[in-house]
Amino acid sequence: xxxxxxxxxxxxxxxxxxxxxxxxxxxxxxxxxxxxxxxxxxxxxxxxxxxxxxxxxxxxxxxxxxxxxxxxxxxxxxxxxxxxxxxxxxxxxxxxxxxxxxxxxxxxxxxxxxxxxxxxxxxxxxxxxxxxxxxxxxxxxxxxxxxxxxxxxxxxxxxxxxxxxxxxxxxxxxxxxxxxxxxxxxxxxxxxxxxxxxxxxxxxxxxxxxxxxxxxxxxxxxxxxxxxx
Numbered sequence: 001x002x003x004x005x006x007x008x009x010x011x012x013x014x015x016x017x018x019x020x021x022x023x024x025x026x027x028x029x030x031x032x033x034x035x036x037x038x039x040x041x042x043x044x045x046x047x048x049x050x051x052x053x054x055x056x057x058x059x060x061x062x063x064x065x066x067x068x069x070x071x072x073x074x075x076x077x078x079x080x081x082x083x084x085x086x087x088x089x090x091x092x093x094x095x096x097x098x099x100x101x102x103x104x105x106x107x108x109x110x111x112x113x114x115x116x117x118x119x120x121x122x123x124x125x126x127x128x129x130x131x132x133x134x135x136x137x138x139x140x141x142x143x144x145x146x147x148x149x150x151x152x153x154x155x156x157x158x159x160x161x162x163x164x165x166x167x168x169x170x171x172x173x174x175x176x177x178x179x180x181x182x183x184x185x186x187x188x189x190x191x192x193x194x195x196x197x198x199x200x201x202x203x204x205x206x207x208x209x210x211x212x213x214x215x216x217x218x219x220x221x222x223x224x225x226x227x228x229x
Contacts, residue, residue, distance in 0.1 A: 055213065
């Protein structure tokens with residue numbers, strides 16, 4: 001009788017030990033998953049209507065005004081790799097009087113924007129850092145040359161989406177007066193985050209960047225809960 005009791009106690013101890021080991025493994029795996037989840041990159045796209053703009057003037061008379069939102073990776077997180085901002089959707093809201101026949105909205109969708117002062121569309125971002133993206137700009141270009149040297153005289157100033165590379169067909173130029181734009185902020189192994197804004201420009205050719213800035217309206221970015229349908 002005592003032998004059976006000892007055997008039962010040993011078996012129970014072994015069972016408790018096995019369960020404890022299994023629970024310890026499960027807990028370790030869960031804690032590892034939790035650590036990875038808590039430290040995953042946390043990217044946000046921000047736009048300050050006063051700070052995130054830039055005027056450029058060259059000695060040859062070229063002048064432009066740029067809209068440059070910031071992408072930020074929050075502190076205490078892992079680095080984000082292959083960070084990219086794409087045009088998820090571009091929708092024309094208001095055509096300009098006597099507008100051109102081009103309708104580039106659908107052609108723009110899916111194209112990536114260029115990082116400011118870089119020729120790349122993808123970058124790595126350590127935690128606690130921010131980098132600007134070139135979104136749109138307007139300028140005082142009145143004559144453009146095609147790759148084969150043909151001159152095009154512009155009567156209106158388009159909104160120029162700063163995609164990279166620039167399409168040879170020049171459909172990054174939008175000649176409408178108002179657009180609704182949805183941006184997708186993406187990175188490797190993370191879900192895309194979507195933001196929407198409205199922008200407008202009257203198409204008047206101006207030579208002063210400050211005057212361009214006053215006429216180019218860009219609303220605050222609004223984060224969307226789901227991708228655009």
